[in-house]
Amino acid sequence: MLKVSAPGKIILSGEHAVVYGKPALLASVDRRIVVSFGNSDNFSEGQDFIYKAVNLLRKNLQVKDVNSSLKIVSDIPVGSGMGSSAALSVALSALFYKKYKKVWDLNLINDMAYQIERIQHGNPSGGDNTVSCFGGFLWFRKKSKRKMLFTQVKPTKKLPKIIIIQSGKPRETTREMVAQIRDFYVHHRREVEKIFNNLESVTKGFLKCLDADFSDISILINENEHLLEALGVVSDKTRFLIRKIKKLGGAAKVSGAGGIKDGSGILIAYHKEPEKLFLFAKSNKLDSFSVILGGKGVKIE
Numbered sequence: 001m002l003k004v005s006a007p008g009k010i011i012l013s014g015e016h017a018v019v020y021g022k023p024a025l026l027a028s029v030d031r032r033i034v035v036s037f038g039n040s041d042n043f044s045e046g047q048d049f050i051y052k053a054v055n056l057l058r059k060n061l062q063v064k065d066v067n068s069s070l071k072i073v074s075d076i077p078v079g080s081g082m083g084s085s086a087a088l089s090v091a092l093s094a095l096f097y098k099k100y101k102k103v104w105d106l107n108l109i110n111d112m113a114y115q116i117e118r119i120q121h122g123n124p125s126g127g128d129n130t131v132s133c134f135g136g137f138l139w140f141r142k143k144s145k146r147k148m149l150f151t152q153v154k155p156t157k158k159l160p161k162i163i164i165i166q167s168g169k170p171r172e173t174t175r176e177m178v179a180q181i182r183d184f185y186v187h188h189r190r191e192v193e194k195i196f197n198n199l200e201s202v203t204k205g206f207l208k209c210l211d212a213d214f215s216d217i218s219i220l221i222n223e224n225e226h227l228l229e230a231l232g233v234v235s236d237k238t239r240f241l242i243r244k245i246k247k248l249g250g251a252a253k254v255s256g257a258g259g260i261k262d263g264s265g266i267l268i269a270y271h272k273e274p275e276k277l278f279l280f281a282k283s284n285k286l287d288s289f290s291v292i293l294g295g296k297g298v299k300i301e
């Protein structure tokens, strides 16, 4: 039976700014979504989204078969900045291309996944689906709606351990957060551009870090978080958690669209003694887990 899987992602740096043509550095994670044709299990990514995605695929790939139902199994947290919807878009696109067109072409799969992502998020950069499709570490830049430039980057040294801490599922959707930044940008263009320029410098810092040594990773994580706070995508509750992590000697940042009213989604956190982060998460009743970055993109299981 045909089964396709695609990974979730984290953004090391560049979220939001990437929607405006700035670079982002993204990495795939070792948590995946697996889709196949078969009876549906309970999967919490919106049924409405799946329905629209499948309709788009049927229309664009001229699929006549309307009876196939889907089985979706995933260990990527939903609606929390870890690329669950992008992984679903990529996996569905690949499943349909493979089954109905007998084609396995990552560029075609990714283009279609981007169209699906646009149904869900309005004006996404395309970074999330691209890293889920190609895997690894991705230096990504959106040039226009149709043109995206990206390169895979291979870290030259073993990466430090990154821990994911769930700050709480945001009440806002990615679409709402992106729209909020649009509003901020329209009304305070100079201020927002300054933040985006600073984010670009931090993103370049992360790129250097992958290439040389990781001694600066805490500084870069802290700077990135500081800029995301200036953009207004981090809730008070999450800021408070991040301050506590810093007091413990660690560093943490929001990764993805963020959230303001309650949680801000997953945090990527670093501490030279990772156990301290797990203990912190446990005592604050927060989910936490370690991730391996840079694994394979979409694949047939």
Ligand code: MEV
Pocket: 014, 015, 016, 017, 018, 019, 081, 083, 123, 124, 125, 126, 127, 128, 174, 178, 255, 256, 257
């Ligand atoms: C969401 O994971 C990342 C954002 O930069 C939006 C996007 O890139 O489309 C906030």
